Amino acid sequence: MGKQVRISGCKAVAEAVKAANVDVIASYPIRPYTGTMVELARMVAEGELDAEFVHAEGEHAQLSVVLGASAAGARVFTGSSGVGVTYAFEVYSPISGEFHPVQCMIGNRTLDPPGDFGSEHTEAMSTRDQGWIMGWAATPQEAYDNTLLYYRLGEDPQVMLPQFPCQDGYFVTHIPGPVELADACQVKEFLPDFKPARALDPKRPVIMGPQCHADQGAAIELGRAEAMRNARKLIPQVYDEFARIFGRGYAPFLEEYRTDDAEVVFFGQGAHTVPARLAADQLRAQGLKVGVVQLRFMRPFPTEVVAARLSRFKVVGILENSNSFGSVYNSGPLTAEVHSALYYGQNRPRILTFLAGLGGENIRLEAYGNMARAMHSAAQSGPVGARGGDLDGAKHVYWVGFEPLSGQEAGNGGAR
Numbered sequence: 518m519g520k521q522v523r524i525s526g527c528k529a530v531a532e533a534v535k536a537a538n539v540d541v542i543a544s545y546p547i548r549p550y551t552g553t554m555v556e557l558a559r560m561v562a563e564g565e566l567d568a569e570f571v572h573a574e575g576e577h578a579q580l581s582v583v584l585g586a587s588a589a590g591a592r593v594f595t596g597s598s599g600v601g602v603t604y605a606f607e608v609y610s611p612i613s614g615e616f617h618p619v620q621c622m623i624g625n626r627t628l629d630p631p632g633d634f635g636s637e638h639t640e641a642m643s644t645r646d647q648g649w650i651m652g653w654a655a656t657p658q659e660a661y662d663n664t665l666l667y668y669r670l671g672e673d674p675q676v677m678l679p680q681f682p683c684q685d686g687y688f689v690t691h692i693p694g695p696v697e698l699a700d701a702c703q704v705k706e707f708l709p710d711f712k713p714a715r716a717l718d719p720k721r722p723v724i725m726g727p728q729c730h731a732d733q734g735a736a737i738e739l740g741r742a743e744a745m746r747n748a749r750k751l752i753p754q755v756y757d758e759f760a761r762i763f764g765r766g767y768a769p770f771l772e773e774y775r776t777d778d779a780e781v782v783f784f785g786q787g788a789h790t791v792p793a794r795l796a797a798d799q800l801r802a803q804g805l806k807v808g809v810v811q812l813r814f815m816r817p818f819p820t821e822v823v824a825a826r827l828s829r830f831k832v833v834g835i836l837e838n839s840n841s842f843g844s845v846y847n848s849g850p851l852t853a854e855v856h857s858a859l860y861y862g863q864n865r866p867r868i869l870t871f872l873a874g875l876g877g878e879n880i881r882l883e884a885y886g887n888m889a890r891a892m893h894s895a896a897q898s899g900p901v902g903a904r905g906g907d908l909d910g911a912k913h914v915y916w917v918g919f920e921p922l923s924g925q926e927a928g929n930g931g932a933r
Contacts, residue, residue: 526660526689527552533664540591543582549686550624580608587617590716599626613648618671619679635877636686638839653787688788749817770819772811779808781892785836796885831896873917
């Protein structure tokens with residue numbers, strides 16, 4: 518058993534970075550992830566952590582610093598939020614394409630506009646196709662554990678990919694929760710010293726990141742695809758190792774709550790799955806068979822697991838916390854992923870999308886109740902595939918708080 522503390526998600530990540538004994542940290546604070554860098558700066562200044570702490574002049578520079586440090590064989594850490602994530606976009610593909618297992622925490626924040634500093638997943642989800650491992654923590658404990666899990670996974674010789682461990686701004690970054698800090702011997706057993714297969718060395722010069730001929734490009738892309746497939750295969754093994762060493766564990770891909778006899782489920786990632794569980798408890802008391810399924814990895818997306826697990830339910834309600842304007846059903850990226858995963862399945866549930874919590878707005882328990890009742894109403898519509906009904910006649914996507922749900926009168930606040 519490690520030390521029991523009550524800390525925020527930002528502080529939890531800083532403690533995990535210290536436990537991982539990183540070599541180089543690059544900082545350019547932007548809220549709401551700033552607290553992590555404040556704490557790491559204190560640790561370095563007071564001698565708790567022996568690391569090089571670099572103050573970058575912007576997010577592009579941050580990612581450039583850790584790219585170079587990782588290429589030289591260092592374990593590295595950086596982070597960002599909101600527009601900072603998008604400002605560094607140019608560097609994401611070179612980092613993954615050169616197979617540098619950089620870790621970049623994201624404390625989610627709404628992009629401008631509206632620029633209200635609230636939390637949503639849009640900025641992180643915009644990077645989902647850059648070859649980085651990505652997933653969300655729902656609590657400070659998960660934020661701590663994901664930091665260690667992602668280093669272990671990304672630094673595996675079969676993977677060597679960078680990672681985005683994400684956490685919802687304010688809901689996780691700022692609100693304290695119980696966290697068990699690991700003993701140093703546990704971390705050492707789980708996360709050995711970083712030993713890259715190749716590193717910059719003046720005595721053995723190599724070229725990293727050169728321009729290549731067109732016929733060489735596809736091989737590089739295939740290499741990243743294979744590394745992501747290897748990560749998908751390794752995740753259960755890494756999670757088993759974590760549970761054995763630390764005495765606590767998680768389902769590797771999907772965490773289910775009250776789903777054994779559920780007819781409908783909320784499906785989402787991150788902090789909003791926590792109140793969804795409380796809502797499920799309350800709705801169960803009202804006779805509604807509601808469960809919650811929490812997605813742990815957006816990349817690599819667990820296609821087979823999602824298809825097998827979600828096919829058991831009549832309706833899946835996706836808690837969509839990011840936007841993809843003009844996308845399929847004018848919904849969001851998580852919706853498209855789930856639809857694709859279920860395409861080849863024989864037992865396909867109905868899917869409703871709830872654009873909720875955008876801009877950092879709280880999703881109230883009353884709204885979860887309205888969403889659950891909309892799902893139960895959809896469950897009475899019969900099997901998926903009735904010609905024309907699923908695309909034209911049925912309502913699939915709701916902006917929670919702005920339009921009525923399941924028999925509600927228009928103008929009464931919808932699912933707010």
